[in-house]
Amino acid sequence: MASTDKPADTEYRSSLSTPAQAAGVDYFKFDVILRFFLFAASLVSVVVMVTGNQTKFLPFPRPAKFRYSPALVYFVAALSVTGLYSIITILASLYALKNPALKTKLLLHFLLWDALILGIIASATGTAGSVAYLGLKGNDHTGWVKICNVYDKFCRHVGASVAVALFGSIVTVLLIWLSAHSIHNRVPK
Amino acid sequence: MEGQSKGSFNVMEESERNGKGRCGSMVGTCDLVLRVLAFVLTLVAAVVIGADKQTAIVPFKLVESMPPLYVPVAAKWHYLSAFVYFVGANAIACAYATLSLLFSLGNRRKGMESLISVFDTLMVALLFSSNGAAIAVGLLGLQGNLHLHWNKVCNVFGKFCDQVAASLFISLLGSITFLLLLLLPHVFRLKQTT
Numbered sequence: 267m268a269s270t271d272k273p274a275d276t277e278y279r280s281s282l283s284t285p286a287q288a289a290g291v292d293y294f295k296f297d298v299i300l301r302f303f304l305f306a307a308s309l310v311s312v313v314v315m316v317t318g319n320q321t322k323f324l325p326f327p328r329p330a331k332f333r334y335s336p337a338l339v340y341f342v343a344a345l346s347v348t349g350l351y352s353i354i355t356i357l358a359s360l361y362a363l364k365n366p367a368l369k370t371k372l373l374l375h376f377l378l379w380d381a382l383i384l385g386i387i388a389s390a391t392g393t394a395g396s397v398a399y400l401g402l403k404g405n406d407h408t409g410w411v412k413i414c415n416v417y418d419k420f421c422r423h424v425g426a427s428v429a430v431a432l433f434g435s436i437v438t439v440l441l442i443w444l445s446a447h448s449i450h451n452r453v454p455k
Numbered sequence: 456m457e458g459q460s461k462g463s464f465n466v467m468e469e470s471e472r473n474g475k476g477r478c479g480s481m482v483g484t485c486d487l488v489l490r491v492l493a494f495v496l497t498l499v500a501a502v503v504i505g506a507d508k509q510t511a512i513v514p515f516k517l518v519e520s521m522p523p524l525y526v527p528v529a530a531k532w533h534y535l536s537a538f539v540y541f542v543g544a545n546a547i548a549c550a551y552a553t554l555s556l557l558f559s560l561g562n563r564r565k566g567m568e569s570l571i572s573v574f575d576t577l578m579v580a581l582l583f584s585s586n587g588a589a590i591a592v593g594l595l596g597l598q599g600n601l602h603l604h605w606n607k608v609c610n611v612f613g614k615f616c617d618q619v620a621a622s623l624f625i626s627l628l629g630s631i632t633f634l635l636l637l638l639l640p641h642v643f644r645l646k647q648t649t
Contacts, residue, residue, distance in 0.1 A: 334602040337591040374645040381637050384576070385583045385630070392584030393591040396537040400592070401603075407534040408596070410605040435580060442576050442637075449641065450569055 293448045294369065297376075298359045300441050301352050307434035308349035308387075311427040315342055318423025322416055330417040337397040338424070344390035345431060348438075351383055370452050377445040384438045391431045398424045482643050486559065489636045494552035496629030497582075501545040504622035507532045509615040530612040537592040538619070544585035545626055548578050548633065575637045582630035586623065593619050 315338065321329040332338040355376065362372050401421060404412030414421035509530050514523040532538045555571050596616060599607035609616035 330602075335600060336594060336598075371645075374641055377641050378638055378645075381576075381579065381634060384580055385634060388580040388583040389587030389590075392540075392587030395584075396540075396588035396591045397595070399536060400595070400605075403536075405535060407530070408605075408608050410595070410603075413603055435584075439576055439580055443573060446569070446572055446576075446641075449644070 293444055294359060294363050297441070297444060298356060298363070300437055300444065301356045301359060304434055304437045304441070305349055305352035305356065307430050307437060308345040308352065311430040311434065312342055312345045312349065314423050314430065315345075315427040318420050318427070320417050320420040324416070330413070330420040332424070335397055337393045341390045341394040341427075341431070344386045345434070348383055348387050348434065351379070355379070370449070373445050373449050373452070377442060377449065380438060380442045380445060384435065384442060387431065387435045387438055391428060391435050394424065394428050394431065398428055482640055483559075485639055486636065487556070489632055489639070490552055490556045490559070493629055493632040493636065494549060494556065496625055496632060497545045497549040497552060500622045500626035500629055501542050501549060503618060503625065504532050504538060504545075505542055507615055507618045507622070509612050511611050513611060528611075530608070530615045532619075535592055537588040541585045541589035541622075541626070544581045545629070548582050548629065551578055572637065572640070575633060579630065579633050579637055582626065582633055586627055586630055589619075589623055589626075593623060 315332050319329060319331045321327050332342060358372060358376075362368050398421070400410060400412075401424070402412060402414045404410055510527050511530070512525050513528045515526045516523045532542065551574060555574065558567060559571065593616070595605060595607075596619075597607060597609045599605050
């Protein structure tokens with residue numbers, strides 16, 4: 267029992283004094299790359315969603331816009347927040363690459379905020395996905411007719427945007443795993 | 456014997472380990488309580504929406520001149536695919552909460568703990584996305600959408616909608632519990648390092 271505890275304690279001390287030395291492999295470069303992916307995904311999905319407006323003449327003009335549906339408005343707002351967050355954390359991550367003494371504390375903060383962002387982006391994906399599915403298939407029981415046979419371009423944009431947001435939420439899950447793994451290596455229990 | 460000699464060898468280390476042990480046991484207790492809470496909340500959410508069924512009499516006009524026909528129309532939770540996804544996600548989270556509770560009661564090894572935290576992250580994502588999906592459909596049912604001519608249904612099926620809203624609220628609490636489960640050990644570590 268004592269023999270298993272001892273090296274952990276010495277490592278704990280050394281990680282307090284020199285954090286950069288204690289880490290076996292440095293994952294911060296992967297962290298920056300993944301955060302860049304998150305930024306790209308949120309930017310692309312917001313742009314694709316916003317540019318999806320389509321007007322059909324049946325026979326008078328009937329536009330389809332994302333802001334007609336509260337679910338899609340929430341989606342755009344949530345992904346804009348995610349994009350801003352990823353810019354801020356890319357800067358923080360780059361700062362930590364230059365300034366290794368901050369890394370352990372920064373990793374813990376990253377993990378907390380990443381988990382909140384995961385909640386936001388996952389709920390936004392679910393929200394927009396369910397509304398897009400209703401638009402694609404309709405629902406006989408409630409009498410909600412499908413609209414994707416009329417607004418084809420709008421539906422393609424919404425679908426692509428949801429797919430990119432799904433990729434973004436997978437990236438967020440990977441980011442959390444990465445932070446948890448490097449904290450596990452850095453700070454023993 | 457070995458512990459005694461070690462204790463006399465370094466008093467500081469012993470006291471530090473005691474402090475850490477107390478903090479660790481507190482994390483363990485919070486973890487257990489939160490896991491039981493998550494199990495109960497997701498189970499209740501799944502059962503409340505699973506038992507949701509209502510039949511309403513709706514006036515239905517065939518011809519303008521004749522008096523309307525009254526037709527019974529049923530509303531069930533599995534008519535909407537978003538609710539099916541919601542029930543599935545809650546059932547999975549409930550089963551996972553039971554399994555992880557058993558594992559964390561059984562033995563606390565380091566590998567098992569990180570595996571549990573990996574699956575906790577997945578459960579947070581799953582529950583939040585299913586909550587988002589069900590809330591979007593519930594809002595459509597409550598308010599409808601004028602632009603798409605999707606009429607609201609909650610003026611007819613009042614009890615059905617109330618039950619869906621209750622289930623959504625409980626499931627939201629459950630997903631926040633999973634979020635806390637994911638964050639709690641790391642918050643304690645943050646306190647330790649500072």
